[in-house]
Amino acid sequence: MLGAYELSVLTLVGINVLLALGLNMITGFCGQISLGHAAFYGTGAYAAALASKSGAGFVPALAAGVACAAMLGVIVGLASLRVRADFLAIATMGVNFLFLGVVRQQDALGGELGISQIPGSGLGDFGFLLAVLGSAVALFVFSIYLKRSWMGFVFDSIADDEDTAQVLGIDVARFKLVAFALGTGAAGLAGGLYAHYAHIIVPDAFGFTVSITILAMVVVGGIGSNWGVLAAAVLLTLMPEALRVISDYKLLLYGGLVLLVMRVSPGGLAGLVRLALRPLRRAPRGVA
Amino acid sequence: MLYVDLTVQGLVQGSMYALVAVGLTLVYGLLRVLHVAHAGLYTLGAYIGVLVTNATGSLALAFVVAIVVVGLAGMAIYRLLYEPILDQPPYVPLIASIGLFIALQELFRLVFGPYGLTFDQPPISGSLVLGPLRLQWVQVATLGAAAVCLGGLAVLAARTRVGVAWRATVNDRQMAESFGIRTIRVRYLNFFIGSALAAVAGVLVAMLNNFVEPTMGAVPSYKMLAIIVLGGLGSVPGTLIAALALGVLESFGTIYIGDLLDRDAIAFLFLIAMLMVRPRGLLGKV
Numbered sequence: 001m002l003g004a005y006e007l008s009v010l011t012l013v014g015i016n017v018l019l020a021l022g023l024n025m026i027t028g029f030c031g032q033i034s035l036g037h038a039a040f041y042g043t044g045a046y047a048a049a050l051a052s053k054s055g056a057g058f059v060p061a062l063a064a065g066v067a068c069a070a071m072l073g074v075i076v077g078l079a080s081l082r083v084r085a086d087f088l089a090i091a092t093m094g095v096n097f098l099f100l101g102v103v104r105q106q107d108a109l110g111g112e113l114g115i116s117q118i119p120g121s122g123l124g125d126f127g128f129l130l131a132v133l134g135s136a137v138a139l140f141v142f143s144i145y146l147k148r149s150w151m152g153f154v155f156d157s158i159a160d161d162e163d164t165a166q167v168l169g170i171d172v173a174r175f176k177l178v179a180f181a182l183g184t185g186a187a188g189l190a191g192g193l194y195a196h197y198a199h200i201i202v203p204d205a206f207g208f209t210v211s212i213t214i215l216a217m218v219v220v221g222g223i224g225s226n227w228g229v230l231a232a233a234v235l236l237t238l239m240p241e242a243l244r245v246i247s248d249y250k251l252l253l254y255g256g257l258v259l260l261v262m263r264v265s266p267g268g269l270a271g272l273v274r275l276a277l278r279p280l281r282r283a284p285r286g287v288a
Numbered sequence: 289m290l291y292v293d294l295t296v297q298g299l300v301q302g303s304m305y306a307l308v309a310v311g312l313t314l315v316y317g318l319l320r321v322l323h324v325a326h327a328g329l330y331t332l333g334a335y336i337g338v339l340v341t342n343a344t345g346s347l348a349l350a351f352v353v354a355i356v357v358v359g360l361a362g363m364a365i366y367r368l369l370y371e372p373i374l375d376q377p378p379y380v381p382l383i384a385s386i387g388l389f390i391a392l393q394e395l396f397r398l399v400f401g402p403y404g405l406t407f408d409q410p411p412i413s414g415s416l417v418l419g420p421l422r423l424q425w426v427q428v429a430t431l432g433a434a435a436v437c438l439g440g441l442a443v444l445a446a447r448t449r450v451g452v453a454w455r456a457t458v459n460d461r462q463m464a465e466s467f468g469i470r471t472i473r474v475r476y477l478n479f480f481i482g483s484a485l486a487a488v489a490g491v492l493v494a495m496l497n498n499f500v501e502p503t504m505g506a507v508p509s510y511k512m513l514a515i516i517v518l519g520g521l522g523s524v525p526g527t528l529i530a531a532l533a534l535g536v537l538e539s540f541g542t543i544y545i546g547d548l549l550d551r552d553a554i555a556f557l558f559l560i561a562m563l564m565v566r567p568r569g570l571l572g573k574v
Contacts, residue, residue, distance in 0.1 A: 033379050079560070083567045086322060086378055090517045091563050093510060094556035101553020208510065212386055219383050252398065255390030262384035263369060266376045 007125050011197050013237045014132035015190045020217040020233035021136075021143050021226070022186030027215070028224035029152060030179035031159025032080050033089045036096035037214045039076075040184040042206030044069040044191025046103065049115045049201055058121045062192040069188025070181045077180030081173050084162075096208050103203045114202030121196045132193050139186055143226050146182075155179060159224075216258045222270025231269055292421060294539045300427045300496070302535020303434035307489035308508055309515040309527050310438065311362075311482025317458045317522030318478050320378060321370055324385040326486055327509030328392035329365075333358045333487030334494040334504060335396065338405045347411040354487040362483025363476050389509060397502035404501030411495060430492045437488055438528065441481070445524075450477065458522070507552055514559040520568060534558065 002010070023037045048065035056064065076095055080088050103109050110116075121128045146152050154175050157165040166172045195201050213236070221232030240250050265271050308330050315323040333354045340350035369388060373380050412426040445451040456464040457474040465471050494500045515534055519526030534555055541554040549557060 027379075079564065083563050086320075086382075086521060087517060087563060087567060089322070089379070089382065090513050091560055094514060094560045097510065097556040098549075098553050098560065101549045101556070104550055105548055212390075215383065216387075219379070223379075248398070249394070252391050252394035255387045255392075255394060258387030259369070259384050259391060260387075262380050262387065263373060266373060266380040 002126070002129075004125070007129055008197075009238070009241055011129050011132050011193075013234055014129070014136040015194050015197070016214070016217065016237045017136040017230060017233045018132075018139055018186050018190035018193070019214045020221070020229050021139050022183040022190070023214050024183075024218050024221075024224065024226070024229045025143065025146070025155075025186070026179050026183035027218060028229065029147065029155040029159065030176060031155075031162075032077075032176060032179065033085070034076075034092040034183075034211075035089050035208075035215065036076070036092035036094070036099070036211055037184075037187055038206045038208065038210035039096045039099035040069040040073055040187035041191045041194070041210065041214075042099055042103065042201075042203070043072050044188030045195040045201045045206065046109060046115065046191075047188070048192030049118045049195040050109075052119050052196065053115070053117070058123070058196065061196070062189060065192030065195070066185045066188040069191060070185035073180040073184025073187075074177055076184070077177045080176055080180065093208065093211070096206075096211050100203050100207060103206075110202075112203065114200060114205075115195075116200040118195050118199045118201070120199065128197065132197070135189060135193065139189075140226065140230055147226060151175070151178070216254075220258060220261050220268050222268030225268070225270035228268055228270030228273070290543075294543065295536055296421070296423065296427070298536030298539035299532060300430055300535070301539060302532035303431055304489050304493055304496075305508075305512065305515055305535055306528050306531035307434050307437060307485045307492075309512045309519070309531050310441065310524060311485045312512050313516040313519060313522055313524055313527040314478050314482045316516060317524075318475060319370065319374060321374070321381045322378070322385065322513060323370075324382070324509050324513070325365060325369075325388040325392060326362075326482070327505035327512060328389045328396075329358050329362055329483045330486040330490040330493075330508060331392070331396055331500070331502070331505040332361060333490030334500040335400055335405070335490075336487070337491030337494045338407055338500050341411060342405075342408045351488065351491055354491050355484040358487035358490075359480040359484040362479040362486075366475060366479040389505070393502055393505065400502065402502060404499055404504075406498050406500075407495070410498050426495050430496060433488065433492055437485055441485070441524075444481075454478070511552065511555050514555050518559055518562055 019037060019041060022040075023034060026032050026034050026037075044065035047068035048061040051064040052058070052061040076092065079091055079095075083091050104112055121131065123131055154165070154170055157168070157170060158172055158175060162172055191206075194205075198205075217233045217236050218229050220236060221230070222228030236254075240254070243250050243253065261268060265275075267274065308326065312323055312326050315321055315326070336354040336357055337347075337350045340353045341347050344350075365388070369384060370381055373384060410426070412429055415422055415424045416428055417423075443451075445455060453464065453469045454474050454477065456467070456469060457471045461471055464474075490500075493504070511534075515530045516522075516527050518530035518534070519528070537558060538551055538554055541549070542551050545554070
């Protein structure tokens with residue numbers, strides 16, 4: 001059977017996959033850049049933790065996390081109807097800082113100390129891992145389905161050219177909100193699971209660095225690509241663990257890697273694989 | 289008297305924001321890149337300021353070295369990082385820049401140690417008493433230096449041939465090129481000046497706090513983005529107004545709504561509220 005260390009690493013992998021796939025729906029599918037995904041992750045975690053501590057069961061607590069995160073997501077989505085591109089990136093970043101600022105100062109949410117003694121899931125360590133991985137796999141399957149569905153096609157058109165999509169009679173506003181609700185709901189689920197895994201949550205666990213880490217998974221994997229994002233989420237979660245020996249240089253390598261991927265292959269891993277799989281077709285050399 | 293004190297503190301803080309944010313807004317105006325790593329250069333400037341002053345005892349020399357080294361570093365970042373990916377979607381340079389910023393912060397930590405550095409002897413001390421108002425000399429120097437730098441920049445942009453070429457390039461690069469302006473040079477100049485201003489701000493902040501640490505750029509880097517967005521991305525006057533306003537707003541906000549929100553959140557609350565009313569910034573072109 002798996003040891004405690006393997007269990008906890010795999011649980012984190014599952015949680016990060018949920019986060020990255022959720023962000024991929026907003027940023028990858030629908031083209032709405034978000035630098036504040038950790039705010040929704042945190043909302044889910046705090047909501048689930050409070051629900052769980054007040055005696056709700058594991059599943060209702062998770063549902064509360066998803067609902068609160070998706071609700072905040074729709075509100076932020078409303079902002080995306082007003083501001084675009086770079087402005088949206090900064091506004092979502094602001095949401096993250098605002099979330100932290102509010103949470104830190106609320107006694108009801110434990111302030112800097114956060115919420116501790118969150119009850120477990122009642123499934124045991126291994127059962128909980130299965131629940132996390134099950135959710136991650138389910139979201140992955142849903143994500144693949146979504147990308148191929150009619151709605152995925154609509155998202156694509158919005159990401160490509162919002163104005164043209166609008167002219168073609170697509171209700172851009174509604175679909176953007178749907179994308180935000182789905183992606184942030186997934187983050188809420190991840191947050192709820194994290195709260196039950198860690199048993200203690202503090203504001204710093206949902207800071208801007210976390211948002212960047214999630215975004216890094218999406219772009220290193222290849223924005224919009226389900227397989228790429230899945231691979232990157234797994235790799236980037238395991239890499240710091242594997243690099244523990246040289247842990248002093250961990251963040252340096254992490255930053256360097258993100259930088260290098262963007263500089264060399266802006267399509268991410270998925271872009272590299274696509275390039276490697278087409279050696280016979282004489283495609284124009286897009287990236288050096 | 290509290291109001292005056294708060295206003296002065298806010299202006300000092302705001303003028304530092306302005307020095308850093310102007311470089312950022314210049315880069316955005318020219319290249320449409322959100323240059324997060326700019327705050328890494330600011331930190332570099334602060335470290336150089338402390339190290340050179342401690343080694344030689346000369347603050348003036350420290351400023352010169354910081355300006356030159358950081359300015360060149362800014363040019364190198366443009367050449368090695370941004371130039372090859374300028375035609376990619378905007379998130380590509382943004383994320384590359386965030387990656388560089390994280391790496392720079394770690395580099396500072398590894399090279400200069402995690403605990404930060406101080407001046408052996410604060411280069412400027414004492415305070416100026418104006419009636420009931422008491423100002424530290426270092427605050428006065430900071431305000432003065434910021435005014436000189438920004439005034440110099442305004443003269444450069446408005447009165448010199450280089451400045452005309454610069455503004456022409458920002459306005460319409462193709463047109464500028466067809467008039468014989470070497471726009472590549474304008475870009476290098478842009479990065480040199482922007483980075484040099486960040487270096488000056490870095491040294492001044494190091495003197496204000498008598499402390500530099502590897503993560504001192506973290507909060508500014510993101511707050512600067514908020515400021516240039518507030519100012520309407522790419523607009524220098526808008527950026528200056530936003531920087532000073534935010535400085536003052538923060539110093540009042542920490543006193544009056546500090547229980548509800550911390551200092552950094554105030555900036556972003558202001559930002560989000562403003563964006564909802566004017567989605568393209570305070571003085572942004574609609």
